[in-house]
Amino acid sequence: MLLGFKSELNLNNKQRTALAKHAGVARHAWNWGLGLTKQILDHNRDTREDKIKFPTGIDLHKWLVALVKPACPWYYEVSKCAPQFALKQLAEAWRNAFKKKKKPPRFKRKGKHDSFTLDGSIKLDHFKIRVPVIGWLKTYERLPVQFQPKTVTISRTADRWFISFKLEYEPINRPKPHPVVGVDLGIKALAVLSTGIVVEGASSYRKYEKKLSRLQWLNRHKQIGSSNWRKAQVKIARLHRKIANIRKDTLHKLTSYLAQNHSRIGIENLNVSGMMANHKLAKAIQDMGFHEFKRQLEYKCQLYGSTLVVVDRWYPSTKTCSRCHAVKDEMPLSERVFRCDNCGLEIDRDFNASINLEIAAS
Structure with a gap:
């Protein structure tokens, strides 16, 4: 491959x-x-x-x-x-x-x-x-x-x-310690695995948003093309590069861990462009890098001999009980705990979704 x-370059x-x-x-x-x-x-x-x-x-x-x-x-x-x-x-x-x-x-x-x-x-x-x-x-x-x-x-x-x-490169086929895992991507945490591991997102843009805004504000009155304007443009570009590198580093570590340690990986086929239409969540979604996560995971699964299972986006992973498989009618985003009316299970909604994705990928 x-x-x-x-x-x-130096x-x-x-x-x-x-x-x-x-x-x-x-x-x-x-x-x-x-x-x-x-x-x-x-x-x-x-x-x-x-x-x-x-x-x-x-x-x-x-x-x-x-x-x-x-x-x-x-x-x-x-x-x-x-x-x-x-x-x-x-x-x-x-x-x-x-x-x-x-x-x-x-x-x-x-x-x-x-x-x-x-x-x-x-x-x-x-x-x-x-x-x-x-x-x-x-x-x-x-x-x-x-x-x-x-x-x-x-x-x-x-x-x-x-x-x-x-x-x-030749694919690397090594024994994996875990047979299957489900990965639920989110905004509160970048990824919740069905094994119980929670991976926090880098949120690099949120960390440096004020600094970036400050640099852009200071550059607003500089004459375009002047020496000071070019220096300011370089500073802004460096900060953008730093934000992108921090985000990519977090995604590379997560995707490498998943591909090297799990034989089958189940993820949801998220409609990222549709999610970005929500102006209240667009900035947070973009800061997490869902599309880049899927791109990296696809080629790393080929490299390390893992199988990536992309579950249909209409699969109700969040509304389905991971114990009795009963499906709720509604599950608002404000409800962070999944409570099953059928068997009485109480579990974190993201962890519940990751278990359902693991079941779908099995």
Whole structure:
């Protein structure tokens, strides 16, 4: 199976400039291609005759070489792979939009999600990696030299640059101490396991919300583009990165524990987008990272030889008694204790739901 590997780069100023140039060219190619494809879609929508065939990634790159590169000589200062992969990714984004899998692509802004992809003569060493045109780039951690990736993606978060690529891993099948477990995700606690373990959420955004608001408030009157404005933007981006890293760290520890120690894992197929419609709970739900939890658990179950059972979202895990299996008509969110009218069981509502999910996953 393929797994992603990501590491921070240890760069000098010359290398930072080179990476910024590559990201800028990739962003320019994306925005140019997006503008052109939108014009083609508008033309085909307005006319019934003389419709233009929607271009592929190869078509867009041919037009870029013929029309854009001669007028923009700075394209030749970077690798040809940066704009080429940007247009490939744009074509893939349009395919997903046409299939209703994702929303249509949008224009990119400088300094926000800067990234580019390279292929060609890539070589790994213990603490450095060689990429086309740019050359050797040092890393802060040891790289898996037994693998040789075909493509690498370099991205920037705040003021730090990262390199990522895919590696081929063999699944790890080891005996699990627990046969099955049910996991109930919530807001009060991130996860309640049917084994009785309660995992508290990081709530990183709630912890740093006031500090983030303060930084944004101090930046409100700074002149856009000035030196002080850029410094403030970096501080805000660093805090956003810290919040995201704390959340990811908590989720990685939980999902690794579940996949390494349980043969079957039962979770509920939550309607996260529908839950986010509740403005009173949206911030707390987003702070927990339910979607990221499911994404991590899916690939870690494949890696460690576990089975992930996603229970239907209409399964009444919260309203069902885990002892006699009687189903209540209503179970408001304010009731934190489940009381069964049939057998008299009194149990924490989240723990009761996790036991029901374990039964459904068995």
